[in-house]
Amino acid sequence: MSEFKKISDDLSVAGQISDEQIPELAAAGFKSVLNLRSPEEQGFCRMKKNKQKLRVWNMQMYR
Numbered sequence: 889m890s891e892f893k894k895i896s897d898d899l900s901v902a903g904q905i906s907d908e909q910i911p912e913l914a915a916a917g918f919k920s921v922l923n924l925r926s927p928e929e930q931g932f933c934r935m936k937k938n939k940q941k942l943r944v945w946n947m948q949m950y951r
Contacts, residue, residue: 914942921945 892902904925905913913921921944 910942910944918942 892900894900900918905921910921919942921942923944923946927946
């Protein structure tokens with residue numbers, strides 16, 4: 889899994905994660921993932937809901 893940098897007790901940052909890493913994140917105690925990649929980019933996380941109840945937010949950035 890990607891390395892994480894803990895910013896505070898409620899926020900960590902990391903590089904791009906994959907759909908397969910969602911269960912690992914949930915097991916580590918994460919509750920949400922904020923995905924900043926666009927759907928056209930390789931590695932875009934498409935999973936929005938999962939049985940681990942980890943929420944993935946896909947945010948589209950506009951210029």
